[in-house]
Amino acid sequence: MIRLATAEDRAAIVEFCRATWGPGTEDYIERVIDRWIAGVDGALAVVDLGGRAVACCYVRFMSPREAFLAGMRVDPAHRRAGFSLALTEYCLRHAASHRRSVARTIIGWNNSPALGAIARAGFNRVGSMTLWERSTEDPPAPPDVAAESAQPSPHPSPGELWAVGWAVRELTDEDIRERTESGWAVRRDGGVALLRPGEDHVWLGWLAGPAAARAWLARAAVRVATNAGSPRCRALLAGDAATAQALEAAGFTRGLEYLIYERSTR
Numbered sequence: 001m002i003r004l005a006t007a008e009d010r011a012a013i014v015e016f017c018r019a020t021w022g023p024g025t026e027d028y029i030e031r032v033i034d035r036w037i038a039g040v041d042g043a044l045a046v047v048d049l050g051g052r053a054v055a056c057c058y059v060r061f062m063s064p065r066e067a068f069l070a071g072m073r074v075d076p077a078h079r080r081a082g083f084s085l086a087l088t089e090y091c092l093r094h095a096a097s098h099r100r101s102v103a104r105t106i107i108g109w110n111n112s113p114a115l116g117a118i119a120r121a122g123f124n125r126v127g128s129m130t131l132w133e134r135s136t137e138d139p140p141a142p143p144d145v146a147a148e149s150a151q152p153s154p155h156p157s158p159g160e161l162w163a164v165g166w167a168v169r170e171l172t173d174e175d176i177r178e179r180t181e182s183g184w185a186v187r188r189d190g191g192v193a194l195l196r197p198g199e200d201h202v203w204l205g206w207l208a209g210p211a212a213a214r215a216w217l218a219r220a221a222v223r224v225a226t227n228a229g230s231p232r233c234r235a236l237l238a239g240d241a242a243t244a245q246a247l248e249a250a251g252f253t254r255g256l257e258y259l260i261y262e263r264s265t266r
Helices: 008-016 028-040 084-095 110-122 173-182 211-227 242-247
Strands: 002-004 042-049 053-062 066-074 102-109 124-135 162-163 167-170 185-188 189-196 203-209 234-235 253-264
Touching: 002 084, 002 253, 008 028, 008 053, 008 066, 028 042, 028 066, 042 066, 042 084, 053 084, 066 084, 066 167, 084 102, 084 110, 102 110, 102 242, 124 162, 124 242, 162 203, 162 234, 173 185, 173 189, 173 234, 185 211, 189 211, 203 211, 211 242, 234 242
Parallel strands: 066 102, 203 234
Antiparallel strands: 002 042, 042 053, 053 066, 102 253, 124 234, 124 253, 162 167, 185 189, 189 203
8 A cells, every 4th residue: 555654654764764775874864754754845655564664755846837756765675566666656646636747856877776667657868967066174265256247147948957955846037036035146247056055065056157157156156155154065967068167177076967857747
């Protein structure tokens, strides 16, 4: 049986999630499970086997039409039983019942089992993003003060995706306004960087504009993270040469590439 999780499922979920990546490793789900069970921005579904949760997946509502699937985990003792596919279908139906018409997920390029499972669930690859990271212990020299520029700031292309933490959704002009008004946008010479505070880092979720502006903004993002007291700045961005050069020049280290998959909920 598949159902929505309750507080009574917490211990079982934490137990099998700790076994996900092997002995001595940590799974982020333990840090977010209380929020997920509470259904703050979505719903946590579980496979119930004899009254015990043995698999889970979170469907997060990203916008009035978008959903995101995260945290697919199956107890190692119950793998290869079709639970991940069944959970995916359940989450898609749940999203559809809440008027979300499209669902996405991101998977590391080297996670072959998850890539196979998401393909069997009917998802199509629509893009990729690369994780970048930089410590703020030795920040770059402060970028020169940005002068006023008559160049217009960039606008997102129709359907363009951006990272909202470890999730993605379509970027809108309203998002840029919201980040600007909240003080988490930096602009320079026709370029813009959208930032978001995380648990122990600052996220750089969108970087756009002329190459020179992006180079300045990447350095500025690290300074923002430093001034916010965060130990590191992370970026999850679609790749192109100018963005990669800007991040490398600012001292970021390239990490894992994540593939973006999408499917209609209907």
